[in-house]
Amino acid sequence: MVNRELLDAAEVLLLPEFLLLPDGPVRDHAVVVADGVFRAVGPAAEVVAAHRELDPVRLDGRLLMPGFVDAHHHLTQSFGKSLAFGEPSEIFRRIWVPLEGALTEENAYVAAKLAALEALRGGFTTVSEAGTRAPVDVGVVAAATQDAGIRCVLGRVCDGPDEEHLARWADSPLVHPSLAIPIPEAAPDGVLRDVSRLCAEAGAVFQIHVNEHLASVERSLEAHGRRPLEHLHEIGALGPQVLAAHATLLTPTEVRLLADTGAAISYNPVASGWKGNAVAPAELLSVLGVRFGLGTDGTRGDAFRLVDAAELAQRLGFGLSSGDSSCGGGWTWLEHATALGADAVGLGGFTGEIAVGRAADFLVVDLQVPELCPSWDLSWELVRLANRDQIAAVFVGGRLRLWRGWPIGWDGPELVAQAAKMAREVVERAPLRRIHPVSVEHRSRVSTGIGGRA
Amino acid sequence: MVNRELLDAAEVLLLPEFLLLPDGPVRDHAVVVADGVFRAVGPAAEVVAAHRELDPVRLDGRLLMPGFVDAHHHLTQSFGKSLAFGEPSEIFRRIWVPLEGALTEENAYVAAKLAALEALRGGFTTVSEAGTRAPVDVGVVAAATQDAGIRCVLGRVCDGPDEEHLARWADSPLVHPSLAIPIPEAAPDGVLRDVSRLCAEAGAVFQIHVNEHLASVERSLEAHGRRPLEHLHEIGALGPQVLAAHATLLTPTEVRLLADTGAAISYNPVASGWKGNAVAPAELLSVLGVRFGLGTDGTRGDAFRLVDAAELAQRLGFGLSSGDSSCGGGWTWLEHATALGADAVGLGGFTGEIAVGRAADFLVVDLQVPELCPSWDLSWELVRLANRDQIAAVFVGGRLRLWRGWPIGWDGPELVAQAAKMAREVVERAPLRRIHPVSVEHRSRVSTGIGGRA
Structure with a gap:
């Protein structure tokens, strides 16, 4: 030893x-x-x-x-965990936004540090934080990741070009600022464009969720006559500075848009499994040179299981039907979880190799x-x-x-105990809306179904 | 502590x-x-x-x-491991049969004990061994599992009703005998029927692989005008004593056959991902009352990752397209990996609860x-x-x-070291036929493809 x-x-x-x-x-x-x-x-x-x-x-x-790069995380959602299991799509409306809204600064710090600890235990040395919606200074998230000792691409949700955030972390070796708008619907077109362009100028990453759920794709079609990625492109917000989360529902035209603009995405296979509407065609994207990293989306901070899921989801979603027995040959997923993941989150040439x-x-x-x-x-x-x-x-x-x-140097088990207690207080006061009860209770209600085992 | x-x-x-x-x-x-x-x-x-x-x-x-029940394993294949990664379907022809054929009794003992150790580490307390094709007395597999301390449903590949094997293990508390014919094509119809019926009379499980690969389904259609499961039913070999491995390629008629005859299957989601042609419709089978356990098929002896894959494969294969966000609510997969898995391998009421x-x-x-x-x-x-x-x-x-x-009581690391050395000797002399080289070498050949990253 x-x-x-x-x-x-x-x-x-x-x-x-x-x-x-x-x-x-x-x-x-x-x-x-x-x-x-x-x-x-x-x-x-x-x-x-x-x-x-x-x-x-x-x-x-x-x-x-x-170390692995988690290209998509929501560090301050870690108190929610299995509360989101089995819930239908767009869980952010019913669980995540209300949960984050109930966090104090101390809560947000503990939640983010818990998530950072899980990430480190799971082999991630960098996480890309997509931007908390907690009503707190994003500095508490920075403090949590720094204290935990993980590298963080720190997205801040903004309502305009936030130069202050991009300049604030120059002396923090582990914090790399980024701007975020949660979804295209959350800001006017001009703001989307201006924020994205500021990121391009500043060498920062612009984080946004796109094309994850059928409902949001159809809302975009109804509002703009265009799908979310098409819309971002149309308004001049798509470019290499973009880190688009999910992008599971892609038309061939949108695949082409990603390849041509150099925009990056996070491929989040566990999130697809737990609450998505589709799996991103990641092997195809890889072959076409579309930039992407692998992300957990806060599901499970385990990098080895993430690369495993990345491969499995391609095999089940695409390889089975085409007779592709290797789906990337293993190394594809290692690369996208390390060097190419670093590239996707704006740290290419800096970490991941x-x-x-x-x-x-x-x-x-x-x-x-x-x-x-x-x-x-x-x-x-x-x-x-x-x-x-x-x-x-x-x-x-x-x-x-x-x-x-x-x-090393701080008390992990103590944090876990503190988080367990604090999470109950937060969830008690947060106006969450679950569609189903938790599984044990749900099971007792449905166990009279066909075969006795619904 | x-x-x-x-x-x-x-x-x-x-x-x-x-x-x-x-x-x-x-x-x-x-x-x-x-x-x-x-x-x-x-x-x-x-x-x-x-x-x-x-x-x-x-x-x-x-x-x-x-403890978890692994409803489908090939304990003496553990020296192969990643040699099978990425290989096209029916790997048994090119890798597994030649590999097992090269095993001495000592080799088979060490390989089976290594697999048993992995299984125990992964949370399995029972494994159903589908029958080695190594030219050895199956007693060495029994010895390996007993020495490792795992419960084993011990399939023996037979060419007729093997009453001796079924009677041989009465004094072995951890060994539960079973008869096996690898695939329907491997025996005449009369033998399939007689072996299956002997198992029914003796309260043992009859193990056979069915409907796993498109090629074998089509060979069965060509030979009999019937798919493998239909054929087993037609010749009187299907019943509650059957433990059919995989059954991924099921017509609605075959689903009905399973439900009506009480035959059990092993749902092997990781095997589907690594080398299958489809995913068994396990959530549907569960609701219809078809009996099944979860199996690793020797892929990865990790029970928690197996139940995770069981759920994920249902979500990706079926739930995404139907908007089923829960796909069994978690507990379904726990049950099929424990009590219902025990039932599938013939140990219902004996273990698993x-x-x-x-x-x-x-x-x-x-x-x-x-x-x-x-x-x-x-x-x-x-x-x-x-x-x-x-x-x-x-x-x-x-x-x-x-x-x-x-x-406890024996030296795990020593076994690992012994197996590592022995496996190289065995693989060197076994007439394996791989379609691809291992991934690092393969990668160097294909890295000039489109985008430079095939």
């Missing part, structure tokens, strides 16, 4: 059994981490020879790989488990077989943040 | 925070485990009062729930993790959010078999 203290150093030379580079896993490679970045990456002998001052830390039986100069956002993953024995195809095994319990260590910005699932 | 030694006793009274009963989770309940079974189950005060001689073991923050007299096959699951905080709907959270790393303890037949993912 590796000594945790050896990893938690200002400068460290790591010799993992495998290193996951952009083209795949390699043996006999080493990295040097210092000042928050990878200072060296290369063949072990060369790296060791060039850094005689450092004692190499061997990570036998372990993989060093990029093990490469010199990139932020040292990475995982140390145990390989000596029954599930990966024997190993024939490590990349694909990470997609289908790996589990968060194999994540020994999570580093963000070169610092050890999690060890064996629990944080 | 609970002391492991307290759990590993001949007779023990357990007071978990939640107990998962057939109708859902309850608080303030206790169980007494003795002689391999639940001797008492009920309100905590009553159980404690009736067992003054026992010191109650409190399991605060923990759930006690039935926390009830007096049932085999004490159960899990102790940590609930105090960020992912289950706050908890609003525990049953459904188990389906969508729970992870194998929450399984603190696995009991089979009243004995503690796994603690924190590793076995």
Whole structure:
């Protein structure tokens, strides 16, 4: 076993059994981490020879790989969790907006920190926060993610070009500002265009939800004669600065629009499963060069299960009917969850890869488990077989943040206990409207159906 | 933290925070485990009062729930693993049969024990083994599962009514014999009928793969003018003793046949995703009263991810298009993975439930993790959010078999190391035929495709 203290150093030379580079896993490679970045990456002998001052830390039986990027999250919704299970589409109207509306600043801080802890435990080193609708300063979300130690693309919901937010985080190494308008319907066309253009000028990401539910697509058709993505394009709001959440309901024309404008989307397969109307045609988008990352949408902060779901949803949604047995060959989903996810959230070239100069956002993953024995195809095994319990260590910005699932330097279990208590108070006063009761109660009502087991 | 030694006793009274009963989770309940079974189950005060001689073991923050039943496994295929990823349908012809054919008895023992260890780590306390095609005495598979400590419905591939196998395991509390013919094409009609009828008379399960791939359905149509399930029915081989693997390609007539004959199937959603041609209409089958369990088919020995996939595959395959947002409400998949799975593999009333007299096959699951905080709907959270790393303890037949993912009384890591080495030797000499190279190599060949990222 590796000594945790050896990893938690200002400068460290790591010799993992495998290193996951952009083209795949390699043996006999080493990295040097210092000042928050990878200072060296290369063949072990060369790296060791060039850094005689450092004692190499061997990570036998372990993989060093990029941390995952969650391209779509709502950090302050974490008190809701299973309250949304089984609810029909557009849950934001009945659950999320009322829930966020009931949050105090302290509540929002705890909720966001809980979500950040889950994300880190699940292997994410970056989350893209789509913008809280809680009536709080977005600074509490920034504080929560910084205190938890996760990198955050911090969307702020705005009603106009918010230059202040974009300038506010220059001194925060883990916070990357972004502007957000929840859905196209939420702002006049001019505001949508101006906010999107400001983001383009400032090098920030403009976050918006589009083409997720049939109801909203049809409202857009009724209001504008155009579908949401078509409408954003028509008013001049679509471009490479856009990070459009979901985009599950795409016409061939809209696929073409994404490819031609360079806009990015978040492919959120678990969200499709839990509350969507469709699955984004992600394998097609990948082949056509449409930019996208993978997002949880706050469903489940587990990166390995997210890449697994990303592949499974393509197989079930598209591959079964076309006889496509591989649907991206595993690596497609790893790439879109790491380097290409970083690109989608505006951090391309900054994180998402093990490469010199990139932020040292990475995982140390145990390989000596029954599930990966024997190993024939490590990349694909990470997609289908790996589990968060194999994540020994999570580093963000070169610092050890999690060890064996629990944080370094702050009290994870205490936060969980605090959140459990606080969530009940919040939900009690929030004007939520659920269509169904929770499942145990619902079951007792329907168990007289056909076959006795509806 | 609970002391492991307290759990590993001949007779023990357990007071978990939640107990998962057939109708859902309850608080303030206790169980007494003795002689391999639940001797008492009920309100905590009553159980404690009736067992003054026992010191109650409190399991605060923990759930006690039935162990999962894997209704379809191929234990001796565990050396293949990712070699089958992305391969087109009917992989058994090119990978599994040649691989199993190359196994010695020692190889088969190690492969089966590795699979059993994975299954236990993933929360399964029973596996239904569909019958190895390795040229070995099936006793080595029995030995492996017994030594690992998992309950096994042990299929033996036979070429006629094999009364000897059905009688051989009377003294083995963890082995439940079953007869198997891999596919209808593998035996004459008379043999299929006679083997199936012997199973019916002996109270054993007859295992066979049906209606999994389009190719085999069409071969059956060509040979008999009937689809595989129709053919089994026609020749008198279909009945409640049948456990038919997959049955993904079902006509409405075949759905009706299953319901009318009482035959059971294994619903194997991960196998559909990885190498199937379709997803079984499991929610429909459940409502119509068709008997089924959930199976891994050896894909991934993780029960929580199996129930998650079971729900997700129904949502993506059926619920999205019909606007069914709940697809079984979570509990459906828990039931089919426990009590109804036990029924499907011929162990109904014997395991799969926390009830007096049932085999004490159960899990102790940590609930105090960020992912289950706050908890609003525990049953459904188990389906969508729970992870194998929450399984603190696995009991089979009243004995503690796994603690924190590793076995009690034998050396798990040593087995893993042995299997890793042995698997390479076996695969080297087995005449496997893969259509594609492994993904890293494949990727380097195709990366010049459209968009540079095929």
